[in-house]
Amino acid sequence: MQLIPCPWCGPREEAEFHYGGQAHVAYPEDPSALSDEEWAQYVFFRENPSGPFAERWSHSAGCRRWFNAVRDTRTHDLLAVYRVGEPMPEVTA
Amino acid sequence: MTVSPLAAWTDRLAALAPALDVTEVPFRSQLTVRVSDPDAIAAMGDALGVRFPAVPCTFSAGTGEFGAVEVLWLGPDEFLVTASPDLQVTIEEVLRGALQDVRGSVVDTSAQRTTVVLQGPRARDVLAHGCSVDLHPASAPRGTCVQTLLARTGIVLQVNDDGYTILVRSSFAEYFAAWLADAATEYLAVP
Numbered sequence: 001m002q003l004i005p006c007p008w009c010g011p012r013e014e015a016e017f018h019y020g021g022q023a024h025v026a027y028p029e030d031p032s033a034l035s036d037e038e039w040a041q042y043v044f045f046r047e048n049p050s051g052p053f054a055e056r057w058s059h060s061a062g063c064r065r066w067f068n069a070v071r072d073t074r075t076h077d078l079l080a081v082y083r084v085g086e087p088m089p090e091v092t093a
Numbered sequence: 094m095t096v097s098p099l100a101a102w103t104d105r106l107a108a109l110a111p112a113l114d115v116t117e118v119p120f121r122s123q124l125t126v127r128v129s130d131p132d133a134i135a136a137m138g139d140a141l142g143v144r145f146p147a148v149p150c151t152f153s154a155g156t157g158e159f160g161a162v163e164v165l166w167l168g169p170d171e172f173l174v175t176a177s178p179d180l181q182v183t184i185e186e187v188l189r190g191a192l193q194d195v196r197g198s199v200v201d202t203s204a205q206r207t208t209v210v211l212q213g214p215r216a217r218d219v220l221a222h223g224c225s226v227d228l229h230p231a232s233a234p235r236g237t238c239v240q241t242l243l244a245r246t247g248i249v250l251q252v253n254d255d256g257y258t259i260l261v262r263s264s265f266a267e268y269f270a271a272w273l274a275d276a277a278t279e280y281l282a283v284p
């Protein structure tokens with residue numbers, strides 16, 4: 001089984017984790033000022049790259065913390081993990 | 094009379110010896126502490142007489158005013174304090190007093206989990222049937238404390254000098270016992 005390295009607990013089986021979608025999608029500064037289309041863009045539209053992708057993961061069966069990971073969508077390799085609030089590290093796919 | 098979660102399993106678990114010694118230690122006092130302020134964490138450790146673990150995936154143990162107390166790391170701002178039965182109210186008050194008005198919480202979760210001590214020559218082999226965490230002493234020395242899955246059920250696992258302490262949710266305890274009995278079958282003496 002794929003191991004995912006939790007930034008707190010170290011490598012654990014993928015079954016201990018939950019996927020949380022694209023990382024670094026900021027909540028709108030002034031939500032009420034958004035048009036319906038802009039709101040839909042924020043809620044529903046995500047990147048779908050072929051290659052490195054910054055994602056949120058939760059170590060739900062372990063320390064129950066959210067963290068960020070850069071995953072190569074072509075190989076499922078986790079290129080980097082980093083804690084919430086830390087900048088996305090440089091990765092080479 | 095209060096019946097422990099594994100009371101009905103005493104005989105079936107005893108039959109796993111000597112390969113595996115399984116002992117339920119029910120009704121332990123357990124308090125979930127959420128706090129991130131380092132001064133408050135230190136004050137709570139002083140109040141207990143046991144320092145809170147500073148390293149992820151470890152636990153600390155000591156003896157103080159409340160007897161033998163353990164503090165388990167559950168997350169960067171989350172700990173579980175465990176002690177003998179019937180101390181939860183006293184310890185909760187003492188920890189709340191140490192927390193003062195710092196942001197955090199102390200919650201009595203004693204009923205959430207029961208405690209099972211696993212010892213015996215096959216304890217690590219049996220756990221390996223359903224737990225992917227490497228429990229070899231080289232990677233899980235004494236003092237290790239991990240939350241993980243054992244046969245799909247969530248557990249907290251502590252590594253002691255002479256075996257393991259497993260905290261399992263009370264409602265999953267019988268499932269855990271049934272799994273344990275099955276996983277240990279191959280290590281039992283053939284009659």
Ligand SMILES: [Zn+2]
Pocket residue numbers: 006007008009010059062063064065
């Ligand atoms: Zn973790």
